[in-house]
Amino acid sequence: MGDALARRRLLTSARAELLDHPDVALPGIPRHVAASWRRSLARGVDPGVIANRFHPDLDVESRLVRCARPVIEQLADQVAAIPVCVVLTDDRARLLVRVDTTTAIGRIADGNNFAEGFGYEEGAVGTNGVGTVLERGGPVHVVGAEHFVEQLQDYACAGVPVRDPLTGRIEGVLDVSCRAEHSSPLLLSLVGSAAGRIQEALLRDRDGEQQALFDLYTRVEARSSRAVLAVGRRTVLTNTALQTLLDPGDLVAVQDHARFLMLRGPAVDDRLDLPSGTRVRMRGSTVEVGGSVAGLVAVVTVLREAVGVAVPRTPSPAEAIGTSSAWRAAWAGAVEALSAGAPLLVVGEPGSGRRRLLADVDRALPGGGRVVEVGPADAAGGFAEGIPRSGALPLVVLRDLDRWDTAVAAGVIGALRGAGARLAATVCEPAPGALAGLLTAFGHSVTVPPLRNRSGDLARLVTGLLAELAPGRDVRLSAAALRTLARYGWPGNVRELRGALDAALRRRPVGVVDAADLPEFCQSAPRSTLRPVDLVERDAIVHALRESGNNRVAAAAALGLARSTLYRKIAQYGITG
Incomplete structure (x- = not known):
């Protein structure tokens, strides 16, 4: 007891002298503690108050969390006899997970803003077992008065970096915190072993691809x-x-x-x-x-050389707003073909905006703007005779050419070309081999990229689609909602995005659309195609999580699932919020 008291007095005296004289030597103070104190002082950390910030937008279901959670729960069981908090942070010292062995230690941690969502970087709260680990790049055991901020000096924390096993990059910090009188060097050893198990889990989680x-x-x-x-x-x-x-x-x-x-x-x-x-x-x-x-x-x-095709600008069509290289290449190719009057084939996935590309490009060209779409069911009849042979010719788009009867399609194409019509067609990707005989009628083709390959365009697409779906209304997406949309794979492309926004607007007709207003499927990024029964289960889990305020214990109870089963299902379906 006497040694501990003497140690505390030494640390308190040295820290007080440092605050008065920043260049003073600090004999008897561990080098990593002295270095951290000096960094804290230089960054303006107030030793009298905890001044950290809450971050509402953390990814608490990341790969790191998924791999670490079983290890954290096992570590909490190992030290259950001691009131401790087991914490996982990201690589910016922001708390992702906290597991308490007693409710009392949890209340203390809450009072110190040592809770999920809060940052514990050294530049905000001084020397500690999270931020100092990241600054030092290695394990740290901070006990009592070694903390820079007075409010933390009754506590101890042992933190170890968690590294990506392949790149060596620090992905986060695993920390155990408790009152100083309960601290032991053994804690740092336990945390180090647990961090090693998390790294092994990260290695196993990396699949063969x-x-x-x-x-x-x-x-x-x-x-x-x-x-x-x-x-x-x-x-x-x-x-x-x-x-x-x-x-x-x-x-x-x-x-x-x-x-x-x-x-x-x-x-x-x-x-x-x-x-x-x-x-x-x-x-x-x-x-x-x-x-x-x-x-x-x-x-x-x-x-060094700048070579490119000038791309005409349209007023503000949603799908014409794009900066991705594949989209711009498709736009430029369509401009070139339609300007020359050459038959154009547009290849792409259903819902990717193939017909919209044609309509927007044609509207941007001089004398354009009239588009006639013809589908497989519309091919009967002599519609080609109704096409004017002089003046501004319409652009006739044969929709989903891969779904047409080949003989019927060949006759329609022949009639249109005989009538002098401007011709385009859309097909799925890849184009079916049965179309080989029809493709000779087209001299140009462009490929429209799927939405998942246009992530940089998502925000602009959303803005344009909201303007179309809710004209004149003050409607916008929150940052969390836009992140949710960005994580989804959009197998139905722009058409599916439009449907999701339309559904969200029915829940939130005006104002800020939040992630909870989006359809349940948007909050899932599964690794493989889901069966119909999986889709129902996924949506039920997302709904339960929303209803419980993302409380997984309550959601598991509402669904009649074990908590471990719920965690597994969340990972299986890639549920992101």
Whole structure:
């Protein structure tokens, strides 16, 4: 007891002298503590108050949390005899998970703003077992008066960094905090072992496709000093050279374009114009695992010459607002073909905006703006005879040509060409082989990218669609709602996005549309296609989580599920909120 009291007096005296004389030597104070005190003082941390900030937008169901949660619960069981808080933070010292062994220690932690959502970075709360770990890059055990802020000096915390097992990057911090009298050096050892188990879980969580992509990326990056990008279905890797080469908007555009290209052949050599006007070249190859494409690894080079096609601007059509390279290439190709009067084939997934692209481009061209759509059920009759042979000719769009009877389609195309009509058609991607005989009628084709390859356009698309769905109304999306939309894969493309916004507007006709106003399916990013029964279960889980205020214990009880089963289902369906 006497040693502990003497130690506290030494620390208190040294800290008080440091506050009066910032350059004073600090004999007897551990080097990492002294260094942290000096950083805290230099950053203006108030030693008399906890002044951290709450962050409402944290991803509390991230891969890190998913891998760490079972380990955290096991660690809490190991130290259940001691009143402690077991905490996981992200790489910015923001608390993602907190598990308490007693309600009393939880109330104390709440009083110190040591709770989920709050930041505990050193620059806000001084020396502690979270922020100081990140500053130091290694384990820290802070006991009693070693804390810089007085309010924390009755407590102890043992923190260890959690690193990505492949990149070595710090992903977060695992920490155990308790009252100082309950502290023991054993806590740091327990936390270190637990952090190691989380890292093993992170390694196991990386599937074969991610591993193969990472392996090729490291090989290409090791032998090149240039900018290297790796893009998978759920993974993006970039080196420092690429991050400093492009601005953030261009970087998103390059990533979107890489996802667009990776399913179009084993080798890539493409030039693209980025939103800023920069022109780059992407050269690389795809990664295949088990017969499927896992991703693309490419070297990105900036070209000095600026070569591009001028793109006409339209008033403000929703789907015409796009900065992704694939979208701009489709727009430019459509402009070139329709300006020349050449028959145009538009390839893309259903709902991706193929017909809207044609309508918007035609409206932007001189003398354009009249579009006639013809579907498989409309082909009967002599509609071609009604097309004027002089003046402004309409653009006739054969909708979903891959669904037409081949003989009927051939007759319609012949009649239209005989009537001198301007001709375009839409087909799905990839175009069916049965269409080979019909494709000779088209001299140009463009491919419309799916919405999942246009993430940089999402905010503009949402704004345009809201203006169409709620004209004249003050309606906008919250940041949380937009993040929810960005995490969803949009298999139905722009059409599905429009439907989701329409449903949200029925719940929130005016004002700020929040994540809870969006349909349940938007809050799911599953790793594989879901069966109808899975969709029902997923929506029920999202609804229960919303009704319980995201309280997983209450949601599990309402659903009649064990808590562990609920966590597994949340991970299985990729539920994001």
